[in-house]
Amino acid sequence: MRRIMWGLLGLALVGLPAGSALAEKNPAEKNPAEKTPAEKKLDAADPQATKAIMRLIKRAERAGYERHDKKRYFEAFTADAVWVRGRRPVAGEYDLTWSRPEFERYRGLQWDVPPSGRDRMFFHDEEVQVEGDKAQVEVEVRRSFFGGDGVEGVRYELVKDRKGWRIAHRREWPKTEVLGVESFRYDDEGWLALDEELAVKEGERAITGLARTVALVRALRHQEAYELAKALAATRKSDGTLDLQAVVAHAALAVEVKQIDEAIEVIKAARKEDPSVEAPMKLRHLIPRTLK
Numbered sequence: 001m002r003r004i005m006w007g008l009l010g011l012a013l014v015g016l017p018a019g020s021a022l023a024e025k026n027p028a029e030k031n032p033a034e035k036t037p038a039e040k041k042l043d044a045a046d047p048q049a050t051k052a053i054m055r056l057i058k059r060a061e062r063a064g065y066e067r068h069d070k071k072r073y074f075e076a077f078t079a080d081a082v083w084v085r086g087r088r089p090v091a092g093e094y095d096l097t098w099s100r101p102e103f104e105r106y107r108g109l110q111w112d113v114p115p116s117g118r119d120r121m122f123f124h125d126e127e128v129q130v131e132g133d134k135a136q137v138e139v140e141v142r143r144s145f146f147g148g149d150g151v152e153g154v155r156y157e158l159v160k161d162r163k164g165w166r167i168a169h170r171r172e173w174p175k176t177e178v179l180g181v182e183s184f185r186y187d188d189e190g191w192l193a194l195d196e197e198l199a200v201k202e203g204e205r206a207i208t209g210l211a212r213t214v215a216l217v218r219a220l221r222h223q224e225a226y227e228l229a230k231a232l233a234a235t236r237k238s239d240g241t242l243d244l245q246a247v248v249a250h251a252a253l254a255v256e257v258k259q260i261d262e263a264i265e266v267i268k269a270a271r272k273e274d275p276s277v278e279a280p281m282k283l284r285h286l287i288p289r290t291l292k
Contacts, residue, residue, distance in 0.1 A: 050128045053135055053165050057156060058123060060167075065121045065143065068111035074104060077167045078159065084171040087191055087220050089138075089153060094220050102258055109255065109282040120144040133160040140175070150177040174220075194219040213249055226253035233266070242274055252280035 056076050064073030083103045086095040098106060122142040129136045137156040143149060157169035174186040184190075198215055200206050207215050210232060216225035233250035237243050247270045254263035263280070267287050270277040279287040 046130050049130045049135065049165075053128060053130070053137060053158060054123075054126060056158075056165055057137060057139075057167070061141070062121050064107065064111060066115060066119050068113070068115045070104070070108065070111050073107075073111075074100075077170075081167060082169050084169070085220075086171065086173050087186075088173050088188075089155060089171070094222070096222060096256070098258065105260060106255070106258070109260070109286070113285050116146060118144075118146045134158065135160070135165065141172075148177065148179040151175040191219065210245055210249060213253070217253070222253065222256045226250075226257045226259070229253045242270055242277075244270070244274065244277055247277060248280055251283065255280065255282050 060073050060076035063069040077100065079100060081100050081103075083098040084091075084095050086092050120143075122144070124140045124142065127138045135158040137158070139154055139156075140151060141154050142151045152172050152174050155169075155171045156167050158165050159168050160166075176186065177184045194215065197205075198207060198212070198219060198221075210229075213225045213229045213232070216222070216228065229246060229249040230253075232243060232246035235243065235246070247266060251263040251266045254260070254266065263283060264286060267277060267279045267283065
């Protein structure tokens, strides 16, 4: 299985080994007069509601991702909105879940700095269902960024009140990603391969240390990766010095599992002993190089 030698600043990113391509149907087998399920759902939805919902979603997502406009992004969500990132469209044991206050702080680590000007977001294969004052949208989102791009599925659950439509629940799951010359496909075969690789406990194939932390992140098993990195960071090297890579990994993964205060303290404490410790990318504006 191929591995990406991620830098410490990229520990929060997830790579996945390429799986087998899904078999495509022969276009000649499809009756042009037949509508796809997505087209039927769009027909069943109120055209005006569908237009308003998709406008709300696209404006909010692009405002956040492309321009780091937190105000415009979070205006589209309810006060009790929930964000979920998982492996698949359905709930799973490795899901990461945020409340609105948690997600506002998490996203703020990225969006409190100026946007790159290179990031773009595109929407495809929109499926909209509207039933009274509730709606559900499933869409494929492509994110383009410097050095690559990624495609993910996103499902939104919306409610309508006197102020209009708002997003109450957002779930995303990865589909494909391109990082430099490496490309990855996220599917059941890939998840299984990663889990099997991590299940090996002994022998030459066993993944240990920081390499195991990286493998856990690739498998979207962030809580386990965080616990391992924390343990590794607490263990001194043979000469009694800090393992700087483990310290930065601990901080980076603490951010991903909603332990942001812990991440900041980890870096500050490490710098008292070794000023060369560098903060993970998401914390650099909070812990500048000159801050001990």
